[in-house]
Amino acid sequence: MTNDAPRPVYFLSDSTGITAETLGNTLLTQFPGNNFDRITVPFITTAEQARAVVTTIDAVADAGLRPLVFSTAVSSEIRSILETCKAAVVDLIGTHVPQLEAALGTRASGEPGRAHGLGNAARYQSRMAAVEYAMEHDDGQSLRALEKAQVILVAPSRCGKTPTTMYLALQHGIFAANFPLVDEDFEREGLPKPLRPFVSKCFGLSSNPLRLSQIRTERRSGSPYASLRQCGYELRSAEQLYMAHRIPFLNSATVSVEEMAATILQRMNLKH
Amino acid sequence: MTNDAPRPVYFLSDSTGITAETLGNTLLTQFPGNNFDRITVPFITTAEQARAVVTTIDAVADAGLRPLVFSTAVSSEIRSILETCKAAVVDLIGTHVPQLEAALGTRASGEPGRAHGLGNAARYQSRMAAVEYAMEHDDGQSLRALEKAQVILVAPSRCGKTPTTMYLALQHGIFAANFPLVDEDFEREGLPKPLRPFVSKCFGLSSNPLRLSQIRTERRSGSPYASLRQCGYELRSAEQLYMAHRIPFLNSATVSVEEMAATILQRMNLKH
Structure with a gap:
């Protein structure tokens, strides 16, 4: 494997994956010297699906460069499964929850919301x-x-x-x-x-x-x-x-x- | 002021603000009991503009509930100004940079990228x-x-x-x-x-x-x-x-x- 082999980047979401892609790509623009191979997996809504994604990523990790994962899964159950994979997992939701809980003085629901759903x-x-x-x-x-x-x-x-x-x-x-x-x-x-x-x-x-x-x-x-x-x-x-x-x-x-x-x-x- | 007074929420960005709004709103869906008053400020690209936003937010903070800020500013200079405001600042970029630096073994450029720009x-x-x-x-x-x-x-x-x-x-x-x-x-x-x-x-x-x-x-x-x-x-x-x-x-x-x-x-x- 050469230094130029692209690093696998996964955008994982329990919704459309658009936010994970957008913010993940913005963050990646900060590292211009790198070469990335991007894969989006939307609609990971069950524990079984999350475990299947982890299995896929682990196989990729075992075969080459350690993958990067950007995740916007809202469900705390799905998040806890995804974070077990053999990749650097950037959890774009979970990372910020404790700060918001402190600021708002209440606990997060841990229930999936749908930023790109029908919403209102x-x-x-x-x-x-x-x-x-x-x-x-x-x-x-x-x-x-x-x-x-x-x-x-x-x-x-x-x-x-x-x-x-x-x-x-x-x-x-x-x-x-x-x-x-x-x-x-x-x-x-x-x-x-x-x-x-x-x-x-x-x-x-x-x-x-x-x-x-x-x-x-x-x-x-x-x-x-x-x-x-x-x-x-x-x-x-x-x-x-x-x-x-x-x-x-x-x-x-x-x-x-x-x-x-x-x-x-x-x-x-x-x-x- | 009653308990029902909405908490001011600012979405700040050096680009369009779309990602700050989307991810911020996804995070807020985790706190359904709250009432928010949302303001988006896009295109904060100079230190002077960032300081003006801080002044505005500080005035709002002094008058009532402590505001929440979701920021996707990429420039480290802009970020360092925004984080001085009297609000709970959820920095959707800066928070994740150290983890990515560690994973990729290189330093972030700190230069603004444009996820919603012309890009490629x-x-x-x-x-x-x-x-x-x-x-x-x-x-x-x-x-x-x-x-x-x-x-x-x-x-x-x-x-x-x-x-x-x-x-x-x-x-x-x-x-x-x-x-x-x-x-x-x-x-x-x-x-x-x-x-x-x-x-x-x-x-x-x-x-x-x-x-x-x-x-x-x-x-x-x-x-x-x-x-x-x-x-x-x-x-x-x-x-x-x-x-x-x-x-x-x-x-x-x-x-x-x-x-x-x-x-x-x-x-x-x-x-x-």
Whole structure:
């Protein structure tokens, strides 16, 4: 075995495993010199399943590098089984329970909760309604019911309106519409007419001409639409429009949809 | 102040705050008798911003119940400022660093990483391409390029196809299409024709008649479409279809989109 053999990393959860993956990967970014082989095992909900996972991990441990485990199992029974495996177990729940018990002056229930479950049914329903709303109002395809929007993302084509809208709806339950800016909008005076009553709900996206041109080239290579000149014109015009109407905006070129969504929530003071 | 006054809970992050919220809320589900007032502060990236947050929290602490803080700040400088506040600080990063340093035999970099940033650019691009694909292939609206799908969600109307498809694309970068089952599909023999070449990629969703009828009633109250009889017929027929063609399926009535997505990844053995 060479030094370059990847170290096995397990993300274990009694739920979806998303939190274990996300926090585990954030922690791993602190150790950039290493090479990891990642495996997610969600829905470990019975003692028998937990023991089967331990058997698998032990076999891997016996065959090579000591594995790392990130666990978000909430059940204290499942946790106590998982921690017996021959790996370095980073228990993202159990580690913090004693501190919380002390701070709150009560004992933890030890019962599994579901951060990614249905949870609060009303909140879940409203997230699903937000997804439906976002689908119906994508790319200005329906201008009915814009008054229901909590935010309207405005931008030239391919600046990230659609995925950001979807993320705001799915993750945060925000009613988000989006509206594409096209050449005619820049040639006319003022804001596009459908947006005028709702300027206070508008949030603009911009990009860098080079980045936008690259993205548009993937879709329509060699077209005027993808040219650096056209991208530069649209972005400049869009930013002028945003500034003239005091529409807050951000450059989407170097940020992710998650970061854009969090920024929009914060800047527009949206409740989620 | 009464015993029922909510305890302030802060989710602090140098990134989006999503992980702090998710893991923090999972931990709080272990303490069901308490009442919490939640505030998320994302993008704390400078020492000055961190000190401003500490000042805010200290003022809140002086006025009432000792706040709880869940922090996912990665920068050791930011962490060291945040931990000085007059709150119980649950440091979801710093707490685990020593254990990882020991396991990996190297020091943590202390530099901020971005779990919800662009990260691996190729992986991010493929997630965005997956969102675009999901939008184009929602509700069977485009049957072109079904061969590109990694999974095709099949179900009667309102069983959760669309939000689950979006979640698979946005969170996991999976190319997911979906296909609605309607009465004509149940009256004919066999699978709907567009699905036949791709049966191995199909995953079915079902629901409970009562739940489905409630959801459809919100959309079209009193319609035959929303009737318990029609919902029961469609769900029974859909499940028979799934079983006849060995299409794996799950009941969406009591699980979230996150749970459905994680189950589909696992059952279909999809790489993400």
